[in-house]
Amino acid sequence: MDPRKRRTAAPPARGKGPEPLPSPSTQNTPLASASSPDLPETPVGTSHNRARSGPVISSESGFPRAPSPVEDVSGDEAVMDFKNKVALITGGAGGIGKAYAEELLKLGAKVSICDLDEENGELLAQQFNHLYGHNRTIFCLCDVTDYPQFEAAFQTTSSVFGGLDIVVNNAGIFNDRFWELEVDVNLNGVIRGTLLALRFMGRDRGGRGGTVVITGSTLGLRPCACVPIYTATKHAIIGFTRSFGDPFHMNLSGVRIIALCPGSTCTENNPEDMKKGILSPAYEPVWRKEYENRPFQPVQNVGRALIHVLVKGTSGSIWTVDNQNPPREVKFTSSP
Numbered sequence: 001m002d003p004r005k006r007r008t009a010a011p012p013a014r015g016k017g018p019e020p021l022p023s024p025s026t027q028n029t030p031l032a033s034a035s036s037p038d039l040p041e042t043p044v045g046t047s048h049n050r051a052r053s054g055p056v057i058s059s060e061s062g063f064p065r066a067p068s069p070v071e072d073v074s075g076d077e078a079v080m081d082f083k084n085k086v087a088l089i090t091g092g093a094g095g096i097g098k099a100y101a102e103e104l105l106k107l108g109a110k111v112s113i114c115d116l117d118e119e120n121g122e123l124l125a126q127q128f129n130h131l132y133g134h135n136r137t138i139f140c141l142c143d144v145t146d147y148p149q150f151e152a153a154f155q156t157t158s159s160v161f162g163g164l165d166i167v168v169n170n171a172g173i174f175n176d177r178f179w180e181l182e183v184d185v186n187l188n189g190v191i192r193g194t195l196l197a198l199r200f201m202g203r204d205r206g207g208r209g210g211t212v213v214i215t216g217s218t219l220g221l222r223p224c225a226c227v228p229i230y231t232a233t234k235h236a237i238i239g240f241t242r243s244f245g246d247p248f249h250m251n252l253s254g255v256r257i258i259a260l261c262p263g264s265t266c267t268e269n270n271p272e273d274m275k276k277g278i279l280s281p282a283y284e285p286v287w288r289k290e291y292e293n294r295p296f297q298p299v300q301n302v303g304r305a306l307i308h309v310l311v312k313g314t315s316g317s318i319w320t321v322d323n324q325n326p327p328r329e330v331k332f333t334s335s336p
C-alpha cells in the first residue's frame, strides 16, 4: 500500500456518525457459544501462563518451534458455527484481509470490509455479495489512523448487521521510510481497533463478548535488520496481545484477544513492493539476504489460519503461519 494514498480527514463511513452503543442482541450469540453455552469465564488452556514468558525459538530458523502435534485446519468448520457471525476486518480490501474475509464468508459469516481504499473495497463488497449472498458484505471507508472514522465504521457495521462478534485488526504497512505513519497504522491502529472492539463487544460495556484477532508477523518474534521499525511495531503487537489477552481482561469483557503472525505471504503488493520499504539503500544487502530466496506462502494459507485460530485460540495466544504449513501456537518459556 502506498502510504501516500492515506486519507486522514475523510468523512465518516456511509454518513453515519457515532451513536450510543447497541444493546446486546438476542439473535446472534458470541462466537464461542457455537461450541459452548458461553465464552468461558476462565480461558481454557494455559495461554495465561505463557503470557509472562519468552518465546521458544528454534536455533536453525529463528522461527518459533511448532508445538506437537500440529493440527491441520481442515475440518474446523465442522465443529464451529460461523453462520451469521459478524466480522469487521481492517485492511480488508486486499491482501491478507481479503483472504480472511473470503474464508469467513464461505462459512456463512457477515463481513464488514474496513479500508481506506474505497475503490477496491466497494468493488470487492459487490463481488462478495454476488458470490456469497446479498447483503452479507459491506464496505466502510476507514483509515485506522483516524479515530472518529474508525469509530463510525464500528457503529455502521454494528447497526447494519445487528451486532459484532469478531474484529480483525489487520491493516498494516511495510515501509520504514514512512516510519511515523507505519507506527500509527501498525501499532496505534491496532490499539484503536482493540479499544473500540472492547467498547462495542465487551460485556462490561453492555456488549455480548467476542474475539479480536490481530495480524502480527513472524518479525514480531525475531529481529530483522533490514526493517527495524516495522519489526518493532510487530514486536509491540505480541506484548499488547499477551497483556490484553490476560484472563483478567477476558473475565472483565468476555472478549478473547489473539495474534496471528504470518511469515512472508504473497499478496498483490508482495514481494515486488517490499524493497521500497527499507529506510536506506545501504540496507539492501541485508534485505537481499533476508528476502531474495525466501518462499512466499499463498495468501489463502493465512486466510484459512484465521479460521483455525478463531476455533482453537485461547485469549492471549500467539500463532504463526508460514511456509504453507498449518498454524502453530508459539510456546513461551519462563520470564527473564
Ligand SMILES: NC(=O)c1ccc[n+]([C@@H]2O[C@H](COP(=O)([O-])OP(=O)(O)OC[C@H]3O[C@@H](n4cnc5c(N)ncnc54)[C@H](O)[C@@H]3O)[C@@H](O)[C@H]2O)c1
Binding pocket: 001, 006, 090, 091, 092, 093, 094, 095, 096, 097, 114, 115, 116, 117, 142, 143, 144, 145, 170, 171, 172, 173, 174, 185, 215, 216, 217, 218, 261, 262, 263, 264, 265, 266, 267, 268, 269, 270
Ligand atoms: N504480506 C506479508 O508478507 C505479511 C507478512 C506478515 C505480516 N503481514 C501483515 O499482514 C497485514 C496485511 O498485510 P498485507 O500483506 O495483506 O498488505 P496489503 O498491502 O496487501 O494490504 C493491506 C490493506 O490494508 C489497507 N490499509 C493500509 N493502510 C490502512 C489504513 N491506515 N487504514 C485502513 N486500511 C489500510 C490497504 O488499503 C490494503 O487494502 C499487515 O498488518 C502486515 O503487516 C504481512
